Amino acid sequence: xxxxxxxxxxxxxxxxxxxxxxxxxxxxxxxxxxxxxxxxxxxxxxxxxxxxxxxxxxxxxxxxxxxxxxxxxxxxxxxxxxxxxxxxxxxxxxxxxxxxxxxxxxxxxxxxxxxxxxxxxxxxxxxxxxxxxxxxxxxxxxxxxxxxxxxxxxxxxxxxxxxxxxxxxxxxxxxxxxxxxxxxxxxxxxxxxxxxxxxxxxxxxxxxxxxxxxxxxxxxxxxxxxxxxxxxxxxxxxxxxxxxxxxxxxxxxxxxxxxxxxxxxxxxxxxxxxxxxxxxxxxxxxxxxxxxxxxxxxxxxxxxxxxxxxxxxxxxxxxxxxxxxxxxxxxxxxxxxxxxxxxxxxxxxxxxxxxxxxxxxxxxxxxxxxxxxxxxxxx
Numbered sequence: 421x422x423x424x425x426x427x428x429x430x431x432x433x434x435x436x437x438x439x440x441x442x443x444x445x446x447x448x449x450x451x452x453x454x455x456x457x458x459x460x461x462x463x464x465x466x467x468x469x470x471x472x473x474x475x476x477x478x479x480x481x482x483x484x485x486x487x488x489x490x491x492x493x494x495x496x497x498x499x500x501x502x503x504x505x506x507x508x509x510x511x512x513x514x515x516x517x518x519x520x521x522x523x524x525x526x527x528x529x530x531x532x533x534x535x536x537x538x539x540x541x542x543x544x545x546x547x548x549x550x551x552x553x554x555x556x557x558x559x560x561x562x563x564x565x566x567x568x569x570x571x572x573x574x575x576x577x578x579x580x581x582x583x584x585x586x587x588x589x590x591x592x593x594x595x596x597x598x599x600x601x602x603x604x605x606x607x608x609x610x611x612x613x614x615x616x617x618x619x620x621x622x623x624x625x626x627x628x629x630x631x632x633x634x635x636x637x638x639x640x641x642x643x644x645x646x647x648x649x650x651x652x653x654x655x656x657x658x659x660x661x662x663x664x665x666x667x668x669x670x671x672x673x674x675x676x677x678x679x680x681x682x683x684x685x686x687x688x689x690x691x692x693x694x695x696x697x698x699x700x701x702x703x704x705x706x707x708x709x710x711x712x713x714x715x716x717x718x719x720x721x722x723x724x725x726x727x728x729x730x731x732x733x734x735x736x737x738x739x740x741x742x743x744x745x746x747x748x749x750x751x752x753x754x755x756x757x758x759x760x761x762x763x764x765x766x767x768x769x770x771x772x773x774x775x776x777x778x779x780x781x782x783x784x785x786x787x788x789x790x791x792x793x794x795x796x797x798x799x
Contacts, residue, residue, distance in 0.1 A: 464530040465602060465720045469564035470576070472501070472523050472541055473600040475516060477562035477578035482512030486580075489513075493545055493598060494555055500603065502539030527602055532724030537610045543598045550596035558595055561585055565601035565719070602719050604662030605684050611723035612664060612680040618727035624734060625677045625704075642700040642772060643794035647683075648692045649714070649766055649787040661687055662717040663766065667700055668746040669710035674739035676746055678730060679704060683714075699791065700772060706739070708774040711747035714766040714787065729753045745770050 480486040488510055492499045502524055505517035520541065528537040545551060546563070554560060563577035566589060574586045577597055587593050619625045649663075663686040671677040679701065685693055700710050733753035737746065747768050767782030774793065781788045 463720050465527055466564060468523050468526045468530070469541070469600045469602070472520070473562045473564045473598075474578050474582060475519055476501070476543070476598070476600065477580055478582050479512040479516045480560070480562070481580040482510055485510035485512035489543075489598070490554060490560075493543065494551060496544070498542045498544035498603075500539045501541045501543055501600070504543075530720070530722065531602075531607055531611065532614060532722040532726070533607065533610045534614065537607070540602050540607055541600060542603050543600050546597040546599045553594075554596040560596040560598050561587070561593075562598045562600065563587070565599045604717055604719065607721070608662045608664050608684075608717050609682055611717070611721060611726075612682055614723040615678070615680055615727040615730070618724065619678060619731055619734075622731040622735065624675055624731060625671065625679070638795055638797040640702040640774060641698045641794045641796055642702070642774065642776060642791050644695055644697045644699050645790045645792055646692055646694050647686065647787065647789040649686065649689055650785075661689075663687075663714060664717065665699070665712050665714045666750060667710055667712050668750050669700075669705045670707055670739050670743065670746075671704060672706050674706060676734040676737050676749075677704065678734070678750065681712075698794065698796075700774075702774050707743040709743040710772050711745050711750075712769040712772060713747050713750060714768065714782070716764045716766050743771075 476489075480489065485508065488508060489504065492504055501520045502517075505513050505520045508514050508517065520539075524537075524539050524541055527540045528535070531537075531540075533540075543562075545554065559580065561577035561579055563575055566575035574588050577585045577587050579585065587597065616625065663683040665681040665683060667679040667681060669677060681697070681699060683695070683697070685695055699712060702708065730750060730753050733749055734746070737749060747770060751765070751768075765784070767784045767787040769780055769782055769789070772780070772791070777792045779788060779790050
């Protein structure tokens with residue numbers, strides 16, 4: 421994990437209303453009276469993850485179920501809890517399934533995702549170095565993936581009796597640890613759909629009218645030939661980063677627009693990737709300039725709230741007949757008071773031109789990309 425100072429920008433950390441938050445004490449995963457209770461957190465998703473970790477830890481008191489979970493954890497880097505409990509043969513796993521389904525719904529609600537998001541909670545070993553200890557039969561602990569934004573030096577894990585253990589964030593522990601977290605790649609994919617749909621409903625991001633066919637018909641784009649980020653804002657215990665980019669500019673109708681770009685391949689810091697991915701589709705834009713803001717989703721992003729905040733700001737901006745950067749307006753749309761385990765600002769690229777080619781360093785100095793014009797011919 422990088423030791424550089426995090427470049428934070430408040431892109432979400434929404435304080436959900438009581439109707440949006442699934443109260444932990446009302447779920448099947450809540451602590452039972454007279455037993456260890458889960459500490460209250462300001463983050464709805466983190467709270468659900470913690471309650472799930474405690475419930476899963478207690479369920480591992482069933483040896484048969486513990487073996488099923490161990491086999492699954494050794495067979496893959498992560499496994500969906502919905503599928504794991506849904507396919508369980510051990511009694512404790514079957515008993516846990518309903519609570520996991522309810523917890524998945526709670527996560528989807530807290531993240532502003534639709535009912536089609538499906539199972540989002542998953543587990544995996546905190547670090548690959550723990551595999552040998554797990555395989556040899558050392559009893560595991562279970563924890564919610566810790567936030568990297570609260571400055572804590574430790575996090576809480578639970579054993580099969582429900583007892584809490586404080587573990588250091590550097591991963592130094594004699595016991596293997598299952599981490600419960602959200603499938604970030606799946607959540608980002610669904611969340612960007614929510615943003616696109618919400619902006620379209622506000623009259624933003626309207627599709628340009630089809631142009632008459634010409635001999636040179638097709639689409640002019642800017643393509644990412646290579647990209648590298650110095651700090652993906654993701655600590656070791658959370659695994660791969662979940663990166664997405666918001667491209668902003670003025671649409672053909674003169675209104676601001678935001679196009680979402682999923683970047684599931686950009687997992688590790690200080691690693692160069694060669695995606696050949698289209699970043700800007702110039703047929704969507706009035707001017708030959710656009711901005712790009714790269715973010716990393718830390719888990720609590722409420723995509724409905726994010727879309728509403730962006731739309732509220734963009735609807736106040738009018739076309740002055742010349743290109744003006746919109747990246748700062750987009751970043752300033754989200755109040756800093758909304759921070760929890762917020763999506764982290766990774767870097768931004770201002771005034772990308774239709775003709776831009778070669779190396780472009782990010783404004784924050786945390787990343788770079790090489791780009792080139794790329795014409796996509798009509799079929």
